[in-house]
Amino acid sequence: MENWLTKRAQLSPDRLAVQYQETKLTFAQMKEKVQRIATQLAQLAQNEERIAVITSNQLQGYLMILAVQQLGKTVVLINRRLSAREINFQLQDAGVQVVVQDDDFALTLSVDQQVSFTEVLAIPVTTLIEPVAEFDLDAVTSIMYTSGTTGNPKGVMQTFGNHFYSAVGSALNLGIMADDVWLAVVPIFHISGLSIMMRSLIYGMGVRLFEKFDVHAINHALLNGEVTTISVVPMMLTQLLAELPANTRYHKNFRTMLLGGGPTDLTTLQRAKAAGIEVVQSYGMTETASQVIALDAANAQRKLGSAGKPLFPVSIRVAHQDDQQHGRIQIKSPTLAVGYLNQPEKYANTFEDGWFDTGDMGWLDDEGFLFIDGREGDMISSGGENVFPDEIESIYAKLDEIKQIAVVGVPDKKWGAVPVAFVTFKDGQTLSRQALRDFGRDMLAHYKVPAHFYKATDFPRTASGKVQRHKLRDLLANASEIE
Amino acid sequence: MENWLTKRAQLSPDRLAVQYQETKLTFAQMKEKVQRIATQLAQLAQNEERIAVITSNQLQGYLMILAVQQLGKTVVLINRRLSAREINFQLQDAGVQVVVQDDDFALTLSVDQQVSFTEVLAIPVTTLIEPVAEFDLDAVTSIMYTSGTTGNPKGVMQTFGNHFYSAVGSALNLGIMADDVWLAVVPIFHISGLSIMMRSLIYGMGVRLFEKFDVHAINHALLNGEVTTISVVPMMLTQLLAELPANTRYHKNFRTMLLGGGPTDLTTLQRAKAAGIEVVQSYGMTETASQVIALDAANAQRKLGSAGKPLFPVSIRVAHQDDQQHGRIQIKSPTLAVGYLNQPEKYANTFEDGWFDTGDMGWLDDEGFLFIDGREGDMISSGGENVFPDEIESIYAKLDEIKQIAVVGVPDKKWGAVPVAFVTFKDGQTLSRQALRDFGRDMLAHYKVPAHFYKATDFPRTASGKVQRHKLRDLLANASEIE
Numbered sequence: 006m007e008n009w010l011t012k013r014a015q016l017s018p019d020r021l022a023v024q025y026q027e028t029k030l031t032f033a034q035m036k037e038k039v040q041r042i043a044t045q046l047a048q049l050a051q052n053e054e055r056i057a058v059i060t061s062n063q064l065q066g067y068l069m070i071l072a073v074q075q076l077g078k079t080v081v082l083i084n085r086r087l088s089a090r091e092i093n094f095q096l097q098d099a100g101v102q103v104v105v106q107d108d109d110f111a112l113t114l115s116v117d118q119q120v121s122f123t124e125v126l127a128i129p130v131t132t133l134i135e136p137v138a139e140f141d142l143d144a145v146t147s148i149m150y151t152s153g154t155t156g157n158p159k160g161v162m163q164t165f166g167n168h169f170y171s172a173v174g175s176a177l178n179l180g181i182m183a184d185d186v187w188l189a190v191v192p193i194f195h196i197s198g199l200s201i202m203m204r205s206l207i208y209g210m211g212v213r214l215f216e217k218f219d220v221h222a223i224n225h226a227l228l229n230g231e232v233t234t235i236s237v238v239p240m241m242l243t244q245l246l247a248e249l250p251a252n253t254r255y256h257k258n259f260r261t262m263l264l265g266g267g268p269t270d271l272t273t274l275q276r277a278k279a280a281g282i283e284v285v286q287s288y289g290m291t292e293t294a295s296q297v298i299a300l301d302a303a304n305a306q307r308k309l310g311s312a313g314k315p316l317f318p319v320s321i322r323v324a325h326q327d328d329q330q331h332g333r334i335q336i337k338s339p340t341l342a343v344g345y346l347n348q349p350e351k352y353a354n355t356f357e358d359g360w361f362d363t364g365d366m367g368w369l370d371d372e373g374f375l376f377i378d379g380r381e382g383d384m385i386s387s388g389g390e391n392v393f394p395d396e397i398e399s400i401y402a403k404l405d406e407i408k409q410i411a412v413v414g415v416p417d418k419k420w421g422a423v424p425v426a427f428v429t430f431k432d433g434q435t436l437s438r439q440a441l442r443d444f445g446r447d448m449l450a451h452y453k454v455p456a457h458f459y460k461a462t463d464f465p466r467t468a469s470g471k472v473q474r475h476k477l478r479d480l481l482a483n484a485s486e487i488e
Numbered sequence: 489m490e491n492w493l494t495k496r497a498q499l500s501p502d503r504l505a506v507q508y509q510e511t512k513l514t515f516a517q518m519k520e521k522v523q524r525i526a527t528q529l530a531q532l533a534q535n536e537e538r539i540a541v542i543t544s545n546q547l548q549g550y551l552m553i554l555a556v557q558q559l560g561k562t563v564v565l566i567n568r569r570l571s572a573r574e575i576n577f578q579l580q581d582a583g584v585q586v587v588v589q590d591d592d593f594a595l596t597l598s599v600d601q602q603v604s605f606t607e608v609l610a611i612p613v614t615t616l617i618e619p620v621a622e623f624d625l626d627a628v629t630s631i632m633y634t635s636g637t638t639g640n641p642k643g644v645m646q647t648f649g650n651h652f653y654s655a656v657g658s659a660l661n662l663g664i665m666a667d668d669v670w671l672a673v674v675p676i677f678h679i680s681g682l683s684i685m686m687r688s689l690i691y692g693m694g695v696r697l698f699e700k701f702d703v704h705a706i707n708h709a710l711l712n713g714e715v716t717t718i719s720v721v722p723m724m725l726t727q728l729l730a731e732l733p734a735n736t737r738y739h740k741n742f743r744t745m746l747l748g749g750g751p752t753d754l755t756t757l758q759r760a761k762a763a764g765i766e767v768v769q770s771y772g773m774t775e776t777a778s779q780v781i782a783l784d785a786a787n788a789q790r791k792l793g794s795a796g797k798p799l800f801p802v803s804i805r806v807a808h809q810d811d812q813q814h815g816r817i818q819i820k821s822p823t824l825a826v827g828y829l830n831q832p833e834k835y836a837n838t839f840e841d842g843w844f845d846t847g848d849m850g851w852l853d854d855e856g857f858l859f860i861d862g863r864e865g866d867m868i869s870s871g872g873e874n875v876f877p878d879e880i881e882s883i884y885a886k887l888d889e890i891k892q893i894a895v896v897g898v899p900d901k902k903w904g905a906v907p908v909a910f911v912t913f914k915d916g917q918t919l920s921r922q923a924l925r926d927f928g929r930d931m932l933a934h935y936k937v938p939a940h941f942y943k944a945t946d947f948p949r950t951a952s953g954k955v956q957r958h959k960l961r962d963l964l965a966n967a968s969e970i971e
Contacts, residue, residue, distance in 0.1 A: 006822075007803050015856050016797055173656050177691060180665045207800065208660060314499055317690065320490050339489075373498050 006140050006165070009206040010036050010071060021186065021211035025064035032209065035068070040136060042072035045128040049120060050078070050103040055148070057081040057096055057116075059106040062193050062216045065122040069105050070193065070202065074146055075136040081160075082149045082194040086390070086450040089114060091158075095150045098347060099160055142166035147199060148346055151291045152393050153364070160346030163196075167294040168203040170339040174316035175204065178299050179234065179261050179285065186211040188226060188235040190218050191389060197236055197265055200295035220248045230256030238266035238389035239273075240421040242284070246276045254281035261285055265296060267386045267421065268377075271309050278306070288312035288377065292361065294340040297321075298375055311374040312367075322360060323369055331378060334367045335360035383474045385414030385422045390452050392424055394474060397455065400448045401426070401441075406434040411464050412455060413477040426455035427464060427477055428487060438487045459484040489623050489648070492689040493519050493554060504669065504694035508547035515692065518551070523619060525555035528611040532603060533561070533586040538631070540564040540579055540599075542589040545676050545699045548605040552588055553676065553685065557629055558619040564643075565632045565677040569873070569933040572597060574641075578633045581830060582643055625649030630682060631829055634774045635876050636847075643829030646679075650777040651686040653822040657799035658687065661782050662717065662744050662768065669694040671709060671718040673701050674872060680719055680748055683778035703731045713739030721749035721872035722756075723904040725767070729759045737764035744768055748779060750869045750904065751860075754792050761789070771795035771860065775844065777823040780804075781858055794857040795850075805843060806852055814861060817850045818843035866957045868897030868905045873935050875907055877957060880938065883931045884909070884924075889917040894947050895938060896960040909938035910947065910960055911970060921970045942967040 006012075010032075013022070018033035030038065046069070050056050056073045058080055060066020073080040081099045083092055089112040096104065102117040105125050113119070140146070142165050150158040187204065189212050191197040205212045213232050215223060224245055226232045237245070242264060262277065262284045269286070277284045283302035289295045298321065300313030315321045319338040326332035341361050345352040355362050366378040385392040394412035401410045408429040414422040430436070438458055445454035461484075465476035489495075493515075496505070501516035513521065529552070533539050539556045541563055543549020556563040564582045566575055572595040579587065585600040588608050596602070623629070625648050633641040670687065672695050674680040688695045696715050698706060707728055709715045720728070725747060745760065745767045752769070760767045766785035772778045781804065783796030798804045802821040809815035824844050828835040838845050849861040868875040877895035884893045891912040897905040913919070919927075921941050928937035944967075948959035 006801055012800060016800065176659060176664065180663070181659065182663045182665070209800075317495060317499065317692075318489055 006142060006169070008075070008136055008138060008140055009165075009203075010039060010075065011136060011138075013206050013209050017209040020183075020209055022205060023064065023067060023212045023214055024186075025067070025214040025216075028064060035071075039068050039071045039075055040133055041130055042068055042125065043075040043136060044130050044132075044134045045125050046072050046105070047076055047134050048128055049105075049118065049125065053078060053101075053103050055079045055081050055099055055101050057083050057099070057101045057104045058194075059083045059085055059092075059104060059110050060122075060194065061085055061107055062189060062198065062214050063107070064214065065126070066107060067193060067202065067212075067214060069122060069125070070199070074140075076134070077137040077144075079145050080147050082147060082199065084150070084192070084194050084390075084450065085110065086452060088112075088447060088449050090448055091450060095158060095160065098150075098157070099148055140165040142169060143343075145343060149194065149196060149199070149291055152391065152396055155395060156351070159348055159351060161291045161342045162344050162346055163291075163294050163342050167340045167342060168200065169207060170318050171200055171294040171296075172204040172207040174318045174338075174340065175200075175296060176208065177317040178301070179263070181208050181210070182233070183209070185233045185260075186213055186231065188213045188215065188223065188232045190215040190223060190241070191236045191238070191265075195389070196289070196291045196295045197389070201236060218244075220244050224248055227255050227259050228253070230258035233258055234261045234263060235259075236263045236265060238386075238421070239264065239269050240388055240419065242269060242277065243273055244419075246273065246280065249280055254279075257281075261302075263287055263296070263299075265289065266389050268310055268312070271306070274305055274309065286311070286313055288375070290363065292342045292355075293319075293336060293338055294342065297336060297338050297340060300374070304374070308370075308374045311370070311376050313375065314373055315375075321369075321375060323367060323375075324357065324360070324362075326368075329368065331366055331368045334363045334365045334375065334377065336363060337361070383413065385424050387414070387417070387422050387424070387452050388420040390450075392453050394424065397424060397426070397445075397449065397453055401428075401445070404436065404444060406430055406436050409464070409472075411461070411472045411474060411477055413474045415456075415478065415481065417456070420452075423456040424453065425457040425459065425481075427459045427461040427480065427484070429461050429463065436487075441487065458487040460487055489625060489652070491558070491620055491623055492686075493522060493558060494619060494621075496689050496692055500692040503666075503692055505688060506547065506550060506695045506697055507669075508550070508697040508699075511547060518554075522551050522554045522558055523616055524613055525551055525608065526558040526619060527613050527615075527617045528608050529555050529588070530559055530617050531611055532588075532601065532608065536561060536584075536586050538562045538564050538582055538584050540566050540582070540584045540587045541677075542566045542568055542575075542587060542593050543605075543677065544568055544590055545672060545681065545697050546590070547697065548609070549590060550676060550685065550695075550697060552605065552608070553682070557623075559617070560620040560627075562628050563630050565630060565682065567633070567675070567677050567873075567933065568593065569935060571595075571930060571932050573931055574933060578641060578643065581633075581640075582631055623648040625652060626826075628826065632677065632679060632682070632774055635874065635879055638878060639834070642831055642834060644774045644825045645827050645829055646774075646777050646825050650823045650825060651683065652690060653801050654683055654777040654779075655687040655690040657801045657821075657823065658683075658779060659691065660800040661784070662746070664691050664693070665716070666692070667741075668716045668743075669696055669714065671696045671698065671706065671715045673698040673706060673724070674719045674721065674748075678872070679772070679774045679778045680872070684719060701727075703727050707731055710738050710742050711736070713741035716741055717744045717746060718742075719746045719748060721869075721904065722747065722752050723871055723902060725752060725760065726756055727902075729756065729763065732763055737762075740764075744785075746770055746779070746782075748772065749872050751793055751795070754789070757788055757792065769794070769796055771858070773846065775825045775838075776802075776819060776821055777825065780819060780821050780823060783857070787857070791853075791857045794853070794859050796858065797856055798858075804852075804858060806850060806858075807840065807843070807845075809851075812851065814849055814851045817846045817848045817858065817860065819846060820844070866896065868907050870897070870900070870905050870907070870935050871903040873933075875936050877907065880907060880909070880928075880932065880936055884911075884928070887919065887927060889913055889919050892947070892955075894944070894955045894957060894960055896957045898939075898961065898964065900939070903935075906939040907936065908940040908942065908964075910942045910944040910963065910967070912944050912946065919970075924970065941970040943970055
């Protein structure tokens with residue numbers, strides 16, 4: 006297929022491509038800027054197969070990602086919130102030697118070149134490079150890492166074809182109109198945000214880019230009809246509604262609130278309905294290049310708690326069912342990533358008879374709506390990020406003073422959920438709350454650092470001695486924090 | 489990909505799938521009817537790879553086409569207007585032995601079984617067959633024949649992938665909304681109509697099926713907001729506008745008038761604009777699975793006469809340019825048919841360096857809009873059908889009395905253009921107008937039979953003696969008809 010950016014600049018040169026703060030770029034303008042940046046990046050990373058971009062949701066990073074694509078190189082998208090240790094693992098795994106980053110990104114990484122966006126933009130340009138003529142649907146264009154319950158993070162390799170079919174599947178579910186504008190406050194280094202960028206190129210759709218989740222500014226955009234669609238996680242939906250004045254309805258242009266990262270409750274849905282919002286619940290992951298299952302607004306209340314039905318190009322099945330017809334949720338989709346970088350076997354092992362096993366359990370009702378029992382293991386969904394207790398525990402286990410640590414998610418008003426830790430120390434040893442927190446902040450993304458550290462003497466255990474994480478919450482009422 | 493009909497019945501069971509006269513079917517209802525018909529067809533044509541359907545735009549034929557798909561067999565779509573001789577050629581070429589047909593189709597064909605729809609529907613059903621689970625994007629699902637300037641008609645083999653990418657390309661240009669309804673009065677045995685059926689399955693969109701071009705009834709549907717999109721050829725657009733009362737505007741739900749089969753004029757466009765219509769000019773052919781190039785309404789007047797720009801998945805180039813940058817229009821597209829049945833070399837020969845040569849000449853302006861100089865050779869576009877003078881001349885050449893015949897298209901108020909013939913007879917011989925017409929009606933589709941037969945003594949010729957068809961029109965002023 007022709008280079009999507011070139012094509013878009015040709016087909017709809019004057020349409021809005023992206024708006025960030027007061028800056029608006031049409032597709033023709035964006036193409037020009039991106040081509041210049043691609044020329045600069047080419048000088049920086051001539052022989053590199055991959056370039057890592059570390060950015061928040063701001064315009065320069067947005068254009069950098071597109072520029073890497075224009076060079077025919079793969080962009081490795083790094084979660085800005087990770088620790089240096091975590092990022093270095095990913096860079097090394099992906100063989101990345103060139104990182105371009107937000108000017109205010111302060112960590113020093115183990116790579117040959119760590120270049121700020123301002124430095125990239127200062128590289129002299131004489132002749133503009135020719136962007137790649139075609140986007141090969143089978144070629145890997147983006148890599149982003151996901152954690153799991155066990156082992157190292159996995160570099161998910163997404164092809165142009167993955168992104169294309171994802172955009173098509175979404176369009177066939179939500180519709181597309183020439184004047185659509187999608188608000189991106191979910192991170193562009195996650196698939197939720199990157200998929201909005203790819204849809205923009207494919208649909209010729211504007212993106213309204215927000216760096217921070219500024220409830221007031223975002224509600225303003227939705228009320229004024231500047232935006233037709235927004236992707237949110239549950240905590241965003243709740244906060245947007247909480248801030249909305251009573252008896253206020255969103256603008257009629259605002260068509261869809263696409264909700265990912267977990268289900269919502271009936272009260273929130275009813276509040277949303279009163280405000281004139283169509284909430285489309287959805288389910289997806291990095292490996293499926295964003296949403297593959299979605300519940301439409303028409304069925305939101307009737308099928309409360311359901312993730313919906315598989316999008317048009319997607320098939321699902323529930324395998325290994327028990328008596329109640331609950332089983333493992335498995336997927337076939339042209340949006341499925343082509344593999345985990347350097348871990349082909351690990352990816353192959355997630356498949357069963359050609360079906361990708363999501364690791365989640367669920368069941369289908371008689372109309373084919375999917376209900377998800379719970380996320381993989383004890384995963385905590387915190388403000389749109391997936392947090393795995395295992396990972397946190399294994400990091401803290403490196404501290405000599407700690408005998409055992411157990412982490413569990415607890416509800417949080419702002420983030421939906423946060424991790425908290427129960428700690429036992431070795432005989433005669435101890436660590437302060439501050440020391441525990443500092444260690445975590447060195448080793449882990451901040452959102453993974455337990456919000457509270459509680460003293461424990463022992464943990465609820467199974468007969469075989471395994472800690473029962475879900476029973477830890479029962480201890481909370483009487484727990485006291487480490488000082 | 490999952491079987492589109494099964495999938496649609498699953499995703500949007502209660503949405504309108506098709507309306508014909510007063511009958512409306514949802515996707516769930518249509519699936520049920522189609523599955524029953526598929527079971528009946530299976531008994532009729534168990535070992536057949538292909539089944540031919542001969543139908544006008546009516547519901548039974550619509551369902552028959554879908555039923556053939558459900559069996560995993562290829563549907564051969566026959567132009568109902570062709571003569572028995574023309575149809576027999578196609579059936580034989582496609583190795584078809586089973587034809588299902590409109591009850592009022594009267595020709596006797598050279599096949600094992602010629603079964604009317606009523607007869608099909610009377611076949612007893614005990615157990616419903618299981619429809620195919622998947623639609624393989626690489627599998628041929630439809631064959632329709634096209635004529636050209638030379639040689640026999642070619643059976644164009646269209647895959648599911650061709651139809652899928654065509655629907656996606658159209659959606660990315662025109663947008664899609666959940667309540668879209670597309671009016672199909674262009675024949676479902678042509679790609680213009682069949683592509684509407686395929687979009688319906690892929691989008692979950694309603695089709696309003698019209699058997700005849702009933703100007704009044706169609707205007708009624710457009711005025712009442714029952715329809716959002718319609719495909720038309722120029723003569724339809726002109727007649728719809730002519731019948732529209734002054735100062736009347738179409739309903740705001742009516743979004744797009746997709747115009748194929750030739751350009752229109754500024755007066756018509758302005759008249760359409762006044763009636764609130766978005767006319768989207770488009771260009772495509774059987775080999776490209778419908779429109780591949782389209783002009784949007786925003787540019788319709790500014791770029792009058794242009795066919796527009798290639799759709800998102802499509803690339804074009806103009807090859808072998810002359811001084812004025814005119815050249816041959818060539819196309820790359822995932823919608824390109826996989827071949828001509830039994831004539832692989834003929835299809836291969838239409839490609840140059842991987843580009844499909846349309847046979848049409850044109851040029852691109854500095855913004856990338858395509859202008860088409862003229863259709864292949866002397867093709868006549870008559871009421872949505874392509875008519876080739878060569879074919880008509882070669883049929884009449886079989887008459888002993890005729891010395892030479894030359895056919896040319898002339899403008900026609902109703903059909904846009906019609907063929908007329910200039911005839912010279914061998915010494916001392918002659919034929920009446922009636923005899924000429926009867927012969928044509930036996931041998932050719934009615935729309936190919938010259939509307940007038942003029943006496944000639946000789947023809948305008950090139951230095952080498954070849955008849956110059958375009959100069960024949962100069963003779964019209966003084967021509968007299970054969971009696």
